[in-house]
Amino acid sequence: MADVLLTHSYHLYFDRKQVRKMKPYPPLGTLYAAALLRNHGFSVALFDSMLENPEEQFREALRQHRPKIVAVYEDNFNFLSKMCLHRMREVSFRILEAAKEVRALALIHGSDATDHQTEYLERGFDAVLIGEAEWTLLEMVQLLLQDPTGRRDTIRGIAYQDSSTQQLVRTPPRHLIPDLDALPFPAWDLIDGDHYRDVWKRHHGFFSLNMVSSRGCPYPCNWCAKPIYGNSYNVRSPEEVAREMHYLKQLWAPDQLWFADDIFALRPHWTERFSQAVRTLDAVVPFKIQSRVDLMTPQVAQQLAEAGCLEVWMGAESGSQEILDAMQKGTKVRHVLEACDNLGSVGIRRSLFLQLGYPGENWEDIQKTIDLVRDAQPDDIGVSVSYPLPGTKFYKMVMDELGPKTNWEDSEDLAMMFKGAYTSEFYQALHDALHFEVGLSRQIRQSPVSGHDLAGQGNRLSLETIPLATRHHLQGLWEKVADREKCCRNTNPTLVGVNAEWTCS
Secondary structure (H helix, E strand, C coil): CCCEEEECCCCHHHCHHHHHHCCCCCCHHHHHHHHHHHHCCCCEEEECCCCCCHHHHHHHHHHHHCCCEEEEECCCCCHHHHHCCHHHHHHHHHHHHHHHHCCCEEEEECHHHHHCHHHHHHHCCCEEECCCCHHHHHHHHHHHHHCCCCCCCCCCCEEEECCCCCCEEECCCCCCCCCHHHCCCCCHHHCCHHHHHHHHHHHHCCCEEEECCEEECCCCCCCCCCCCCCCCEEECCHHHHHHHHHHHHHHCCCCEEEECCCCCCCCHHHHHHHHHHHHHCCCCCCEEEEECHHHCCHHHHHHHHHHCEEEEEEEEECCCHHHHHHCCCCCCHHHHHHHHHHHHHCCCEEEEEEEECCCCCCHHHHHHHHHHHHHHCCCEEEEEECCCCCCCHHHHHHHHHCCCCCCCCCCCCCCCCCCCCECHHHHHHHHHHHHHHHHHHHHHHHCCCCCCCCCCCCCCCCHHHCCHHHHHHHHHHHHHHHHHHHHCECCCCCCCCCCCCCCCC
């Protein structure tokens, strides 16, 4: 019997795009919560729904562990959990139903539950844990195991329904954890590491695990949801991060690591210490990160390379400075080219996130984004459309135009949920053309017989280097974009951010 059965609602096989990519990572945030509970003497079991079907196998986990409390504790380091995918919300409700069948208390934590507290409580969850919730969960478990009807209003950072009035009660917010080194390492022993390794090896030939060095992001991009950490940024000591890298190297021997931080290498001095600590501890494992284009200076790029960095994903978003300014991104278009040049010069792969369809973006702005991609020559791209997430300034800008569909079904949906310059069909065509061209350019650069080095700025893909059939396919994709540009225009699109005045507190 377990005091607490921890789980999460993200299931890879309910997401078409992620099934094709097949790069599953353990629920890191859930493992942090498990480790803290165990450090305080509670027995903890984990049902990892990443690869196991939660609707079929969760009941077996309930029978096996007979928990007193079920906590659906989302992995907030998985960016997909912030997107409030509709299918994942349904999974959490199925988990709730199963928990109630065995009379277990049920707690929920995550971005979607924070944004829709009433909906989750009305479905039957005993409490929603808001914000950074490891300590909140610990205090709730301590209270509920001692007295299931005890006073919950003494615990910061929760929402619940008053049992007598049925009114929603929100307690004062909990302060963020200032010293992340005080948290134990995630409970890595609770995952089926061999299962993850087998999946990775079968699909990619190597095994990757995830880590974090920090929590939060201090930058004010107005489309980015921050329901857990707000605009805060707390970072572990570089030596502690290196120590966990060494621990994972010994425990699971991953071939790569993925740092799931919103922002890695925010401070140059931290990055220098991190690089030194990793090498001193013999903790080098090749790794990938997310960061910002304006942080990738030559010095930082060199330090990252020495620490084992393979790839940096950066939010380029748009090739139009007007759009970047409207997003409150705080970067310049030239930063994208500089970052790609700096990283490429030390052998680090350069990958860019692009965001299409932001209010005010027109065909001229889109052409600037296409030009930026061709000039930067990234090794990979991620293309999405602007997605209104609750709690953001962007959401407030377009909320009056949202229809009945306010969430994507999965991360491949790419549906426009407000009236952009074009309908979804145009952005899907542009997504396909950009992805194919970037992949083709990468293939030619990496070909030992290509005779071309396209890594520098401005060395664009030449059609003469492409086989005829491939050239026709690429041209067909761009012809489809041109056709969709004419037939998929919206009349009276949303004009905010760039072409209209707006204010949001």
